[in-house]
Amino acid sequence: MTSGHVAFGDMNTGQALEYPEEAAHRHRANRWQRWLLPAGILAALAVWQLLTASALVPAFLLPSPLAVADRFLRGWNDASLARHTLVTLSEVLAGLSLGVLAAAILGYVVAKSPAVERFLSPYIVASQAIPIVAIAPLLVIWFGPGRLSKILIAALIVFFPVLVNTVVGVRSVPQDLRELMRSLRATRWQTFSLLEIPAALPVLLGGLKIGATLSVIGAVVGEFVGADEGLGFLVNVGRGLYDTALVFVAVFLLIGMALALYGLVAWFERQVSWRREENRP
Amino acid sequence: MTPRVSLLSANELTVWFPNGNGGLHALDRVSFDVAPKDFVCIVGPSGSGKTTILRLLAGLLQPTRGEVRVGGQPLREPRRGTGFVFQQANLMPWRTVLDNIALPLELEHQPLDAARRRAGELLTLVGLEGFESAHPQDLSGGMAQRVAIARALIHDPDLLLLDEPFGSLDALTRERMAAELMRIWEARHVTVVLVTHSIPEAVLLADRVLVVSARPWRVVLDLPIRLGRPRTLELSYTAEFGKLVRRVRDSIE
């Protein structure tokens, strides 16, 4: 199970059973831990600013945080930054949806049918073994330098982890509960929607979280290979012009995009998860 | 007394489970009848095919040979009028207690609020009012098992099959649950087939005790228990009760 999250939707019943001292202790711990993340970020920014101010590193190699902020504002004002961000975001979302959809459907079939699994497993393993960077150029040649090739690359990189998690999730549905559904004369659809989906959901969402961050990498790899728009393209432009501030801006936007997607899935996971937090004594 | 027609009949049930070396016998020509409103207990050592018999009676498993008839009709698949309580409580952890109990009605597309109301009544019957919105993880083993019993009762079954429903409970809770089950049975008069490995429990509850054994996979004793009703735990200290327990015990050796 993924660590750290309060993975339980119904807080009423969850908290009622906790000992008061324990809850208080956790509360205290939370209070000062809350400051760790912003403090860490501030510290990193300070070190970075000092490093550039001390002239140990030339400005064209490492721009100062202020220079990066300035570059960001300039890009934002002439609207180019927003456009490139939206291009990459659209590729990421389309690739992620496509990859997840294909992997979830195929994963379900594989989980249900050993014959299909035996037939497909060499391809599935191969899809994982091929380094994405190596076949990205091929996909760009086949599908052109437009968005389609990026979407396909993102979908491909997302495919494997989501597929594996789907198979594991569907296989983890307890046999006893399947038998219960059978004894209640549930239809296939009822077994699917009322048993398999909720039972597999925690594992499925784990796969989706990994897929969400990978899809950003996939789109950028595609843009590196050949594109005239997108954040990956901006990184390339910045490199060519020695505009390192622009490279930083693009990289930060990519990180932000991946984090936002991850956070979105994690939030959704917390809303629907029925699994207990595991670190209770 | 009017002649009693059998609700349930097992005819020459034979089950082979395929394994590496040519199959494993789990049952060999097992036959018995169960009259309506009867309380039948099946006892036997571990691995003697008790769960297999219940799965056959529920229509979850088809016998290699022989057949199960319910109300005269051959049983081909699970039927609506049967309630099944598994060896483990077998609740869905993502559903509240109330929604777990309501599940059988929900699968029949009955209106959800009516199903929940019915589930609430059953929750009271098994003594768990106030736990409607708890999740199975918050329940003790005995409470979870009572929820499972409530779930099996929700569509008013005429046949209740229970597979060692008190197996994971401590002795005291076990006695309380057995008394509760007797009360439910007396109030509703469903036919009950209960698997247990406790001989005194079987004798206390049953109108009839069936003893099954492994190798041979047969019914080795079919003993009517002619003790009055209602029965209480007091009964288990009488000499008559002791003799019956002794007879069941001896048949297993």
Ligand SMILES: Nc1ncnc2c1ncn2[C@@H]1O[C@H](COP(=O)(O)OP(=O)(O)OP(=O)(O)O)[C@@H](O)[C@H]1O
């Ligand atoms: N699905 C199955 N496939 C193969 N063998 C099985 C299967 N189910 C049961 N068996 C075998 O059949 C025999 C009887 O099993 P069963 O579960 O009916 O016993 P039981 O009396 O319920 O035992 P226990 O008291 O331990 O629950 C056992 O030897 C078991 O290994």
Ligand SMILES: [Mg+2]
């Ligand atoms: Mg069993």
